Amino acid sequence: MAELGISDREIAALVRPVRVRPDVEPAEVFARATWTGIAEPGDRAAGLLVTALGARRALAAVIGHWPVERIIAEVDPAARAGRAALGREMHDALARWRPRVNSAAAVRALQSAARIGCRLVVPGDDEWPGGVDDLGVHAPLALWWRGQPESMPAMGRSVALVGARAATGYGEHVAMEASAGLVDRGFAIVSGAAYGIDGMAHRAALASNGVTVAFLAGGLDRFYPSGHDALLGSIVDTGAVLSELPCGAAPTRWRFLQRNRLIATASQATVVLEAGHRSGSLNTAGHAAAAGRPLGAVPGPVTSPASAGCHRLLRDYDARCVTNAAEMAELLEPGGAATAPGLRLGGGEASPEQVRVLDALSTRSARDVNDVAVRTGMSPNAVIAVLGVLAVDGLAREDERGWLRRV
Numbered sequence: 393m394a395e396l397g398i399s400d401r402e403i404a405a406l407v408r409p410v411r412v413r414p415d416v417e418p419a420e421v422f423a424r425a426t427w428t429g430i431a432e433p434g435d436r437a438a439g440l441l442v443t444a445l446g447a448r449r450a451l452a453a454v455i456g457h458w459p460v461e462r463i464i465a466e467v468d469p470a471a472r473a474g475r476a477a478l479g480r481e482m483h484d485a486l487a488r489w490r491p492r493v494n495s496a497a498a499v500r501a502l503q504s505a506a507r508i509g510c511r512l513v514v515p516g517d518d519e520w521p522g523g524v525d526d527l528g529v530h531a532p533l534a535l536w537w538r539g540q541p542e543s544m545p546a547m548g549r550s551v552a553l554v555g556a557r558a559a560t561g562y563g564e565h566v567a568m569e570a571s572a573g574l575v576d577r578g579f580a581i582v583s584g585a586a587y588g589i590d591g592m593a594h595r596a597a598l599a600s601n602g603v604t605v606a607f608l609a610g611g612l613d614r615f616y617p618s619g620h621d622a623l624l625g626s627i628v629d630t631g632a633v634l635s636e637l638p639c640g641a642a643p644t645r646w647r648f649l650q651r652n653r654l655i656a657t658a659s660q661a662t663v664v665l666e667a668g669h670r671s672g673s674l675n676t677a678g679h680a681a682a683a684g685r686p687l688g689a690v691p692g693p694v695t696s697p698a699s700a701g702c703h704r705l706l707r708d709y710d711a712r713c714v715t716n717a718a719e720m721a722e723l724l725e726p727g728g729a730a731t732a733p734g735l736r737l738g739g740g741e742a743s744p745e746q747v748r749v750l751d752a753l754s755t756r757s758a759r760d761v762n763d764v765a766v767r768t769g770m771s772p773n774a775v776i777a778v779l780g781v782l783a784v785d786g787l788a789r790e791d792e793r794g795w796l797r798r799v
Contacts, residue, residue, distance in 0.1 A: 398422075398495060406499060409506035412541060413517055423447035424514055424534040426498040429638045430454070430489050431533070433650035437485035439529030440467050447533065454489050501638035504613050510639065511537045519544045521605075521634075521658040526683050532636040532654065536612050539605075539632030546580035546603040551720060552659040552680070553581055554652075554673045555589025555666040560698050563666030566690055567592040570665065573717020575602030579724075582607070582659040584651060585620050585627070589665050589673075598626055607658070608635040609651040610643035649675050656680035661723040663688040663714060667701030674701050681709060684751075686723035688714035710754045745770065749778045750787065750797060758794035 400419060407418040407425075424447040431438035441450040444467045453463055463482050464475060505512065513519045514534050519541055524531050551574055555563055571581050571593040581597040583590040585606040597604035606627050610616050612635050615624040627633055636654070637647065652672065656662050656679035664687075667673040680687050689711040692699025705711035714720045745768075752767035753759060761779070765772045779795055782788035787798055 398499070406502045406506075407512075410502055410510060410512045412511050412513060412519055416514060416516075417448075420446060420448050421512060421514065421534075422498070422502075423451045425502055425512055425638065426451060426493075426495075427533045428536070428636060429494075429497055429501060429641065430492045431485075432488075433532065433636050433647055434527075434530045434653065435485070436529050437481050438489075438533065439531060441482075441485075442533055443529060444468075451493075454486060455493055460486070497640075498638075501611075501640060504611075504639035505536060508613055508639070509538060510612050513537050519632075521547045521654075523547070523657045523659065523683075524654055526657050527653060530653070535634050535636055536638060537632060537634050538612050538628045539634075540628075540630060543580070543603045543605065543631045547582070547605060547658060548660075549578060549724075550580035550582050550605070550659040551724070552655050552662040552676065553583050553589065553593035554655065554662065554664055554676045556668055556671050556673065556698055556701075557586050557588040557590075558668075558698065559588035559592070559666055560696065562692060562696070563589055563698060564592045567665050568596040570663065570690075570717050570720060571596035571602075571604075572600045574720060575600040577717065577721050579721065580605060580631075580659075582655055584608070584648075584655055584676075585615075585617075585624055585633070587617060587619065591620055591623060593665075594623060594627060598630065604631045605658070606631075606633045607651050607654045608633060608643070609637070609647040611635060611637050611639040611641040613639035616643045648672060652676040653679040656685060657683045659685070661686040661688065661720070663690065663720050663723070664702055664705060664711070665690045666692060666698050667705075668697055669700040669704060671701045674705065677705055677709065677711065687711045688720055688723050690714060708757070710757070743778075745774065745778050746782060749775060749782065753788060753795055753797035755797050758791060758796050760794040764795065 403422045404418040407421045427447055460479050460482050464478055468478060512534055519537060553567060553571055567589045575597050580603040581593055582605045583593045594604045604627055612633060615621045624633055652675045656676050662677060662680035662685055664673050664677050677687055689702040689705040691713060692702060706713055748768040749764060752764045761772050761775050765775045779788055789796055789798055
């Protein structure tokens with residue numbers, strides 16, 4: 393890669409030890425590895441640029457100081473987006489990225505990864521958790537990975553168990569029972585390896601001989617929190633530990649929040665077991681809801697501040713009340729949701745429009761026609777027509793506040 397002063401032969405030697413599959417061009421893999429150290433997790437501008445140009449050409453555009461106008465023409469040749477806004481976004485992004493372009497840092501990250509048995513996976517690899525692709529331009533450009541390759545297919549049937557770091561005995565007991573029960577039902581457990589609920593979920597899965605996967609907010613050369621070094625080592629032995637940050641990168645508050653989007657989308661459902669009113673677990677729940685993943689919350693004592701966040705999810709955010717592993721499994725089992733495939737209305741198969749409207753309705757919070765129209769992307773008149781059919785079939789009802797979905 394002439395742009396960084398590294399030969400293709402050197403790049404191939406650096407990439408070979410960290411790749412599970414050698415079928416992607418080494419220069420493209422090297423570029424994706426470099427991008428993990430240039431762009432912060434979830435960087436929309438990086439996602440746009442790499443999607444349009446590929447990782448290697450995108451890196452060349454940054455190093456070669458391409459004019460913003462040329463970059464815009466490559467990213468949006470049909471001029472679908474507002475050129476002025478896109479230009480400002482790319483101008484600001486280039487100012488963020490260019491000071492971070494460092495060939496020595498990229499080489500060190502790859503060498504450190506090889507030394508600890510860390511691998512780099514990219515979209516399309518068997519080890520890539522396909523659910524994160526739902527993040528679109530906010531999806532990771534590559535993931536650093538340590539663990540067992542056979543553990544990753546289990547992500548196709550997985551539940552994220554998350555909750556407070558300062559967990560109570562009640563919360564840890566529920567986490568232990570839930571994790572073990574889900575493993576017994578064939579689910580993999582996904583979490584963030586933090587103290588409290590996360591750690592208990594991982595431990596219970598390991599004790600039940602299940603697969604568990606942890607997403608971290610820093611480089612995989614130094615596990616965080618350090619008190620969970622042994623736990624994370626055990627996860628590596630039987631499951632997988634992943635991060636979108638290269639070796640040497642430190643966890644920060646922003647990176648923890650961005651890490652949460654991977655937990656929420658890599659799994660098929662998210663359950664919050666215990667959370668304070670402002671817990672970071674609510675951030676994970678928000679990502680799960682935004683991605684259309686089923687969301688569950690475990691109720692706790694009304695006097696416990698540690699359960700205030702769960703009660704908030706149940707009251708205001710349409711989370712389903714779950715109290716044990718069987719109810720958590722129902723979030724994903726066929727027929728477990730009101731909008732499951734194969735829903736029948738009036739003796740016939742539900743139309744796509746009917747499914748969309750049912751998805752937009754809540755069982756607790758009434759929504760007016762305009763709100764449902766915004767959530768479904770349908771016109772208000774079309775929503776009214778569908779609501780009439782749903783009401784006749786007993787699946788929706790109207791009160792003085794708006795429309796609700798019948799359970």
